[in-house]
Amino acid sequence: MTRSATISADAAGLRIAVLVSRYHTEITDALEKGARSAFEAAGGDPGMLEVFDSPGAFELAGLASVALETGRFDAVVCLGCVIRGETSHDAWINGAVAHELAASSSRHGRPAAFGVITCNDIDQARARAGGDRGDKGVESMDAAIAAVRTAARIRAGADA
Numbered sequence: 001m002t003r004s005a006t007i008s009a010d011a012a013g014l015r016i017a018v019l020v021s022r023y024h025t026e027i028t029d030a031l032e033k034g035a036r037s038a039f040e041a042a043g044g045d046p047g048m049l050e051v052f053d054s055p056g057a058f059e060l061a062g063l064a065s066v067a068l069e070t071g072r073f074d075a076v077v078c079l080g081c082v083i084r085g086e087t088s089h090d091a092w093i094n095g096a097v098a099h100e101l102a103a104s105s106s107r108h109g110r111p112a113a114f115g116v117i118t119c120n121d122i123d124q125a126r127a128r129a130g131g132d133r134g135d136k137g138v139e140s141m142d143a144a145i146a147a148v149r150t151a152a153r154i155r156a157g158a159d160a
Contacts (some may be wrong), residue, residue, distance in 0.1 A: 034137025
């Protein structure tokens, strides 16, 4: 049995769509900034990164499917923020988006990264959008790039 090489964070030559929810723009703008910086840090050409607005987090799933079905993108990174409120809306939105992104990725054979912060309050969101708890924008872009490269190795029959 062999094990795959270290996951590659090489974005050279990749075209990636970034979908950004327009709810909680303070947070989603920070996530977008992190995703852009991660793409460029991995050697990606900024001209190969296309950013699109999404009305909200729920719509990210359908828009990701549209982006993937075009065949124009190697991956899609979905960025959003859903804050728990007085009702269970957050669980419904987060579950639906996560489920559909996984299904779209499987259906289209290309990664759809889940960069939706799911938290209890705005302070937790800030901490995860470039604050002291990391940057979900960076993490999601890195995951998308790595998944594209791993899928390419699998398709090529490269030694695992």
